Amino acid sequence: MSRKKVITSAFSNLYTDQRIEKVCQTLHENGYEVDLIGNNWGGAGKMERPYQFSRILLVSKTLKTAYFEFNWKLYRELYGKVKENKNIILHANDLDALLPNYLISKKYKIPLVFDSHEIFSEMPAVQGKMSQKLWRYLQDKIVPNIKFMITASGSYGKWFQNKYGIKPIIVQNAPRKIDFDIEIPNNQPKTVLYQGAINPFRGIDKAILAMHHLENAIFKIAGDGPRKKEYEDLVIKENLQSKVQFLGKLLPEDLRKITITADLGMSIEENGGESYFYSLPNKVLDCIQARVPLIMANLPEMLNIKNQFDVGEIIENHQPENIASVIQKVLDKGRKNYQNELEKAADILCWENEEVKLLEVFEKASQR
Structure with missing residues (x-):
């Protein structure tokens, strides 16, 4: 037509x-x-x-x-x-x-x-x-x-x-629907993933510091942006090179291959003004479609997701110790135990x- x-x-x-x-x-x-x-x-x-x-x-x-x-x-x-x-x-x-x-x-x-x-x-x-x-x-x-x-x-x-x-x-x-028949990997160490722009108010620096309080976990950061060099320097300063990896900017199809292998996704934006406060970050919907549980910020749209579907946990604040505690809670529960709720959410929150x-x-x- x-x-x-x-x-x-x-x-x-x-x-x-x-x-x-x-x-x-x-x-x-x-x-x-x-x-x-x-x-x-x-x-x-x-x-x-x-x-x-x-x-x-x-x-x-x-x-x-x-x-x-x-x-x-x-x-x-x-x-x-x-x-x-x-x-x-x-x-x-x-x-x-x-x-x-x-x-x-x-x-x-x-x-x-x-x-x-x-x-x-x-x-x-x-x-x-x-x-x-x-x-x-x-x-x-x-x-x-x-x-x-x-x-x-x-x-x-x-x-x-x-x-x-x-x-x-x-x-x-929302991403296009993925027919999920992939076997969930048993990663050792466990993989915590941030994907998106490396900008201020994304909670990335606090998440890096949280890695001091986690064992048997690696934090992968997929993306690029103005704060990348600062955060790379922070990793070196804190001697966390063995626990934090920068993957760089990836094409969407390559990023999806990474997302689907993670044990945990992260969207812990800070209140950097009304645009951030009211946002529903892409990474939340991408992780849901990949059937990856999340830790999320205590902001309206992410609270709304959590209230509808038990796809992860909400952090109360951005203290590194608190972030580490919530990460550990999700990792201890395990990705497989979130699958039913992730499946429900993925069926609704799709392109x-x-x-x-x-x-x-x-x-x-x-x-x-």
């Missing part, structure tokens, strides 16, 4: 962005012609996709100027594409790609779907900076006028509704259920 063309854009090198990949794949499989636009900030790893994609080349040396450069170049790119074909839907991912999409949408009266992966203006990286005022200004001016909006957690949805009177559709960033809501939004946008 022939549908409208969807131009998806994001300030992303697209290489490891699983949400954008899943959204574009779903749209492509359901008859939409997809044109994905990212950029080369942070590298431009080789990709293969069954739909059209491109990366805007940035020459900026700082992230601040890269945002301005990307938005200007994205506007010109969208302008050229829309002049050729107005039978399209614009799809902006996060606030840092929204302005050019909004301007083109207004100018040519074409539908715009806004996907807010987080509360961008309240992220730790912008807090207390002049740029936060700019992002808040853009958000305040544009978001109340958005007709089609999705976001990644129920708490995010309530935040946007309370602030702007807009009711986003919740499309959680196959989320994409139904996504397609409803794009169907409504198509009819405008």
Whole structure:
């Protein structure tokens, strides 16, 4: 069935962005012609996709100027594409790609779907900076006028509704369903896994220190980010090289192979502002789909998961001794003893259920 063309854009090198990949794949499989636009900030790893994609080349040396450069170049790119074909839907991912999409949408009266992966203006990286005022200004001016909006957690949805009177559709960033018939490995030592960006307020440094209080366990950190060097130095300073491994940034398919072998996953984000406080981290849903139990932070979305499914334990605070105690509790219980609850959660918290809501939004946008 022939549908409208969807131009998806994001300030992303697209290489490891699983949400954008899943959204574009779903749209492509359901008859939409997809044109994905990212950029080369942070590298431009080789990709293969069954739909059209491109990366805007940035020459900026700082992230601040890269945002301005990307938005200007994205506007010109969208302008050229829309002049050729107005039978399209614009799809902006996060606030840092929204302005050019909004301007083109207004100018040519074409539908715009806004996907807010987080509360961008309240992220730790912008807090207390002049740029936060700019992002808040853009958000305040544009978001109340958005007709089609999705976001990644129920708490995010309530935040946007309370602030702007807009009711986003919740499309959680759940992975595709895994038919789980893999024998659970008997790891020795036991494997504790953190996967995701190595950023502040993720609890990674506290988890490293927690390894002093654990025996027969190794902490694997899969990902990259601005705090990686600091945490590598912390491991050396604390003489924990035998207990902590950095695996680096992995392709999604390679990361899944690691996740499925872990004894325990970790999502112990700290309250680094409203964006973190109300988040449902991808790693929680990834571990559930891999049938790996978790230790999780005492934050609303993770408490909500725990209240529905006994897939792990909640930490009361970020003291290393407390983190170690909760890790030990899950390891002592054993991965096999969480399987029934993980199976129930995995059956519900999967992309196959989320994409139904996504397609409803794009169907409504198509009819405008």
